[in-house]
Amino acid sequence: MCGMGALTMESLHKTYGEVRALRDLSMEVRAGEIVGFVGSNGAGKSTTMRIVLGVLEADSGEVRWDGRPVDLAVRQRIGYMPEERGLYPRMKVSDQLVYLARLHGLNPSSAKAAMEHWTEVLGIAERRGDEILKLSLGNQQRVQLAAALVHSPEILVLDEPFSGLDPVAVDVMSGVLREQADAGVPVLFSSHQLELVESLCDRVGIIKSGSMVKFGGIEELRRTDDRRWVVDGPPASTWITAVPSAHLVSAQGTRSVVEVRGQAADAVDQEILRAAMAAGPVHEFGLLRPSLTELYRHVVTTDVTATDRETVSA
């Protein structure tokens, strides 16, 4: 059982020839939390994970577990799912999982028990005797997850564990990740499925061109200085002038979106509601918070500016 450790990546730099793959990337995954790692292809997610696993060496920076640099002994206790899936194509599922468990230090009987447990949990118990290449892609993916879990890792690092999974398998995978996190395992995974990340993760890191541009709790990231409300009622053009700090962002039929910029936003919501109700009946009134998808779009489409970088160490 692991303690209250945290996996820390500090100021990672990596350059491939002319390409700067990582620039001063830092993040932390605490015990028991799920951290989602999002960013466009080539942003540096896989590079970061490979550096954590030691299959790639950073030019500078450090990865620590429980405050100590991650060495081979620690790496043997990480469960890893590489971006490029990889298992021996002509080896049976059971043999493969037992072999990997033993390479991570389990004795033969524990390795067999772990193989049986995880094939059962992941719904591939009937395929134990089959060679990997005979399985469907979805089942290969389940075996890949089993391979990451079979040695009861203390840390999980999964590169796009959800890609190519059917909805049922997504639920199984989400359940397993939650269970692992609840057991105290820090879980870091990357994904392009932002709704999934939003619902599953405690914290999210958004990476762009090798830099972490946003990192924090979902709620924290969604909270912005400029606030927007949606009002379903009389057209905003008829009452917006009653609230001097507010301005209209968009209007569609009876639905208007109004925005208040800056610190003044805190107490202004009641003022807006009153102004709207004075003009006519209001059917819906709510704070409009950006979804992770919107945040992500905003981040990846704007240039990384100096101010953006300053928010990194959230």
Added chain:
Amino acid sequence: MTPRPSVVEISNGAAIRLIAGREISTRVRSKAFVWTTVALVAAVVLGGVLLHFVGQQSDSAQKVGVTPEASGVAEQLVALGSVTGTTIETQEVASAEAAEPLLKDGTVSAVVTGTDPLTVLVHTELPDALAPVLGSLAQQEALSSAVTDLGGDPGEVGREIAQAAADVTALEPEPERDSAQVVAGFVAGILLFISLMTAGQLVAQGVVEEKSSRVVELLLATVRPWQLMAGKVLGIGVIGLTQVVLVVGAGAGTAALLGLVDASSINLGVTALWVIVWFVVGFTMYALALAALAALVSRQEDVGSVTAPVMTLMMIPYIIGISIAPWDPTNPLVVVLSFVPFCAPMLMPMRIALGEVAPWEVALSLGLSLALIPVLVWLAGRIYSNAVLRSGGRIKLKDALTAS
């Protein structure tokens, strides 16, 4: 909550053993390996048996029947045979009629039924070895008649003629080359070539299999590159060694059981042992070189081209070995190459089998090869570690050596 078994940090030795164990169990279960081994063992056993019968036929005496009318020529036949290099055994046959069944069942190859003129009965045709003997005999019989006519003793003359032969003195006598030595040399060369080639290719393919299936990334997250390479080389080495021991054992056993070799000309046990020792040395060198080169590519299709230089290197001593060494074991090319690492594992055991090598030569050659192994380990380890995780195109050897 899932069970959390106790996990221990695994030692270098344990990791290498596990990796080697996987290689061994995978190969042993593969039909290709089982059948190759069976075929090789069967080939040496059958080869031995075949050699045994061929040898028996050429060595065995020619049996010639002699009817009472011709009983006088029996002694002459044996004497003539020894001059022409054919061992002849004579056997009394009651009559030409009695000779028929003996000829048909092969008890005798020919029956002399009359002397004036010489008449011979055969089943289908006269054996080649008997033609000159019977030809000479006919001439002698004709001579005897003439001697008798002149009043001499034809028996005396006949015996003297039969035993007359030129006394030859060789200026540089060719050493007696036992055919068993030639065969042993051949077999040693071919066997070592086949086993080094197959085992070496297994190593190269195994390395690329891990790269192309990307499983190497998963493995290297928990073991070090050199452990993975060492385990693979060790595992496939054990498999190759098992194959060689089985084949050498079967070959040597067959030869000993059938009495194919003359103990004075070749020490079968020692030769077999040297073949095994040189397999281990040769495999280590070739496996390291091939593992390093194979790590430079990511697809099975590219294994052939990237390993071609080493495979060619393997062909040279083999071709020189089997085309020159058995006929001319002291050929300077053979002798020089038998000291060169990478060539020695095939040529030195051939020379040992051919019995043309001094102990210091074996020791020197072995020492040179063994001295190169640590260098190869270092080079291969470096190239492999730097290249094995880089997928995509073929990596330049120089880059793999210089990258840290």
